[in-house]
Every structure is written in structure tokens, then in C-alpha cells.
């Protein structure tokens with residue numbers, strides 16, 4: 374085990390915490406308040422933020438899409454520069470937060486912000502970011518990742534930057550109550566797959582990481598089983614479990630995979646499918662293709678997460694798949710797109726993005742991706 378770990382984001386968790394923005398952002402800061410398509414105007418969050426900012430100088434930029442695009446974000450940068458802002462407040466789900474990470478990191482760069490995604494620009498300076506989380510799924514509220522789409526080429530890529538850690542994130546579970554069934558199911562699944570990507574690899578014996586991951590998976594499985602009987606604690610648990618799944622902790626010093634995510638990102642970029650749905654479609658079939666190398670860990674998962682006594686990893690994959698189906702997700706790719714060229718388009722983009730041998734041990738290649746996609750049709 375070898376790692377360095379520091380997560381500097383202050384988490385303010387609980388009902389009524391949005392008002393804390395008034396003291397969490399220094400008085401002299403000029404704030405750009407960034408949000409998405411308007412859900413915060415219907416559930417009261419916009420008013421709460423507005424109230425908390427009453428003593429600040431602030432401007433707003435709305436319209437960040439789900440699967441945020443560079444094209445829209447570049448407009449936010451231009452607007453922020455015009456207003457001379459020096460702080461960015463992201464109010465939304467993963468898309469708004471990721472979008473704000475792009476804005477913050479590209480703000481002082483004269484070139485094309487997309488260079489961040491292509492690894493051609495490494496920022497040395499960025500805007501400070503604060504977050505009000507409205508959708509629990511990605512963990513973006515306290516990690517360094519951001520996933521951005523370029524509309525012009527239908528490419529969806531990610532970048533990491535140490536400047537992307539928000540200074541603070543406000544997690545008020547009541548805010549999640551206006552989410553519809555689809556988005557809540559997406560949240561459970563995304564967090565579940567994040568944990569799997571750091572867990573279903575090989576037996577490594579790092580006990581804290583393994584057993585903590587199993588605890589998160591158990592929690593999410595319990596939420597999936599009580600999905601139709603959601604109470605206050607259900608929402609609070611989802612918010613914290615999704616955060617813990619991808620705040621960096623469980624992946625420390627252990628093999629990580631992310632193959633399901635890399636394939637899923639291409640599917641979202643090409644066809645606009647919800648991020649979590651791409652994962653639910655791809656993951657079970659990916660695991661089936663790699664049953665030998667991942668079997669031992671799957672059996673451990675069956676025992677410790679699902680309380681199964683099976684020694685057959687296929688049973689565990691079936692259990693995962695049933696959980697996704699019970700959450701109302703259609704797992705057939707052909708129900709989202711009629712394109713007959715999916716294999717060719719996905720593998721071409723993966724190659725372009727450098728993913729020719731990926732997964733935790735490099736065994737996911739073009740041929741395997743084609744097999745997985747064929748099984749997922």
C-alpha cells in the first residue's frame with residue numbers, strides 16, 4: 374500500500390445548511406452563481422442561495438446541461454471574465470459541479486479550455502469553487518474529477534486537477550426530495566458502480582478499503598430495496614453514501630478499474646444516455662466477459678454484500694443486474710438508440726482517447742469492448 378491522501382473540502386451536511394454560504398464565502402469575493410436548467414427555481418433552492426448571498430456581489434449563469442458541454446461553459450467563462458468574478462458557486466448535480474470545475478480551471482487560460490481535457494494544459498491557478506449539491510450520485514462535490522462533453526465532436530472526456538476540490542460543499546438531504554424516480558435510481562446506481570470500480574478487481578488484502586467498500590455497497594443495496602419507501606433517513610443515507618463512494622478514500626493504494634465508466638462515457642457522448650444508465654447497461658456484461666479474473670472478488674462480494682452463499686460469480690452478477698432492473702432501468706442498449714454502428718463508433722472514440730488496453734490490469738481491449746456491446750444490445 375502506497376498513497377498520499379488529503380481531501381480539503383469542508384462538508385456541511387444537514388437540513389438548513391444553505392444559509393452558511395453567507396459566511397463560507399469571503400465578503401469581498403465577486404461570485405458567479407452557476408446552475409442548470411432551472412430545477413432549483415422550482416424547489417426553493419434558488420431563493421435560499423439568493424438569500425444567503427444578500428451581502429455579496431454576485432452574478433448568475435444558468436443553462437448548464439446534463440452532460441455539460443464545453444460550448445456552454447466557454448460562454449460562462451466569457452461572462453465571468455466580463456464581470457471580473459473571482460469565486461464560483463456551483464448549485465446543482467454532477468453536471469453543474471463538473472462544469473464549474475472546467476470554468477474554474479480554464480478561467481485564467483488564454484487558450485481553448487478543451488486543452489484541459491486533452492492533457493495539453495495544466496493549470497497553475499484557478500478560481501475557488503463552492504458547492505450546493507442537489508443530486509447525490511457522482512461524488513463530484515468533494516473530488517477532483519470533471520467530465521465534459523464537446524458537442525461539436527460528440528466526445529465526452531474527463532480531467533483531474535487539484536484546484537477542482539471545492540473549498541466547501543453543502544449537502545442538505547431535503548434538497549433531494551424534488552428529484553424524480555429516474556434521477557434517484559441513477560444516483561443509487563452511479564454510487565454503486567463507483568464503489569465496484571474500486572473493489573471488483575483482484576484480491577489484494579487491503580482490509581480497510583475492502584470492508585469499507587463493502588459497507589457502502591451494502592448501504593446502497595439497502596436503499597435499492599427500500600426505494601419505494603423513502604423517508605428522511607433514506608435521502609440522507611443516499612447523499613452520504615454517494616459522497617463516500619467517490620471522495621477518494623476507498624480507492625487508496627488498491628487496484629482500480631473504471632472500464633465500465635470509460636465505455637459508458639462514450640455512450641453518453643454519442644447518444645446522450647444518462648451516465649448511470651450507461652453503467653447499468655455495460656457493467657454486468659463486462660463482468661461476465663472477465664468472470665475468471667474477477668470471480669474471486671465477485672464471490673467475496675456475494676458473501677459480504679448480498680449475504681449469498683454461492684461460489685458461482687455468475688449468481689452475483691445476476692444479483693447486481695436484478696437490482697438495476699428493480700430500480701426501473703432498461704438494460705438494453707437498443708432501447709436507447711437504433712444506431713447500427715455502435716461498436717465502430719465507441720471503439721473508434723475509445724482508441725482516440727487512448728483506451729486501447731484498459732481496466733485494472735489492461736485486459737479490456739477493442740475485441741472485448743465489441744463483445745460487451747454486442748451482449749448489451
Ligand code: NZQ
Pocket residue numbers: 408409410411412413416437438439440441465466467468469471507508509510511512513516517518519520548549550551552553556559563619634648
Ligand atoms: O439542470 P437542472 O434543472 O438542475 O436539472 C437536473 C438535471 O436535469 C436535475 N436535478 C438536479 N438536482 C435536482 C434535479 N431535479 C430536481 N430536483 C433536484 N434537486 O437532474 C438532472 C441530472 O442532473 P446531473 O447533474 O446531470 O446528474 P448527475 O449528478 O448524475 O451528474 C451526471 C454527470 O456527472 C458526470 C457524468 O458523466 C455526467 O456528466 N460524472 C462526474 C463524476 C465526477 N465528477 O467525479 C464521476 C461520475 O462517474 C460521472 O461520470
Ligand code: ZN
Pocket residue numbers: 511563567634648
Ligand atoms: Zn459515475
